[in-house]
Amino acid sequence: MELAVIGSGKKLSVSDSVFDREFSRDLVHQVVVAFRNAGRSGTKAQLTRSEVSGTTKKFKKQKGGGARHGDYRAPIFIGGGVTFAAGPRSFAQKVNRKMYRGALCAILSELNRQGRLSVVEEFDVAEGKTKVLVSKLTEMGLSMRPLIVTENGSDALYLAARNIPYVQVRDVQGIDPAALVGAEHVVMTADAVKKVEEWLA
Template sequence: MQLTLQGDGSTIEVSETVLGADYREPLVHQVVVSYLSGARAGTKAQKTRSEVSGGGVKPWRQKGTGRARAGTIRSPLWRSGGQTFAAKPRDHSVKVNRKMYRGALRSILSELLRQERLQVVTAFELDSPRTRDALEKVRSVAGSDDVLIVDTEVSESLYLAVRNLPRVDVRDTVGLDPVTLLAHENVVMTTDALRRVEEWLA
């Protein structure tokens, strides 16, 4: 499968398996949900009626007051009472097999290429860590301000140049994930990064 590089117009041979895969929406959805679930802290905690401090004494006698019967001031019906179904710390992560995860990444990259939202360049380098220069280069390559830049390793000058751009993100191939790929309008990837991704997903 031939792919035209952005900028110089030359072509390179890329893997049909990685960049020519069908878009499998249910698989992508499952992997994205799993990824986001795994990112949840899961530290939420509330107290049940038995855990709230106080409430050991019956507030008034059972009969004769004309009021509704009550056994504790920590009933969930009362102000400052316990929670009926109290949330407890738990693990929200959902297991996804490696084969599914890689299949979802292949689907996403292939769909980005079909929609012309994936641009491959020989290299993405800056002479100086200036945000203005970085924005001009991003716009010239991707034609958009909302861009994910993927390289084999992130240089310090590139990181410093784009860190103040709210919709531009830069990642190395190790930190590539489905949620970040889908979060941006365009993805700019260097040829070295593409080769490494192909090795990983082939």
């Protein structure tokens, strides 16, 4: 298939397996969830009865004082241990490389079908100022959460975009399924498209 390069009148020939693949909602959902879970720290921890600091001395006699208790570290007391204490854990989910790449292809293909994928010859700004990039995006009609993918992005482009919370600038190695799904529009340079095709084909 061919993708139109905006502003040049050229056509870029790309692989159907990458940019014209059938969309699989289940596959994309599984990969996006796994990607996000891999970023979770999983460091939540609580203390059990045996881990709480404090004396284990029996503080009252066994009988004649109501309920029987051994020490104040029991879960029913304030400052005591937690009955089913949470511990550090990993939220990582196994995703095969073939599944991950297949999900990226499915997302890119769906973006292309919906008209939310634009290819440009190059994307850069003259100076690293926010208003320069905002003006450029406004001219292109990209005001809502654009993702800019460039192979050779200049420092000025990254500087101009870092103060805009809804704009992301990535290189080819930095794209991920969560970023693609969360973007309203994806702008890719022609060089980036070829790199992505080499990577995913």
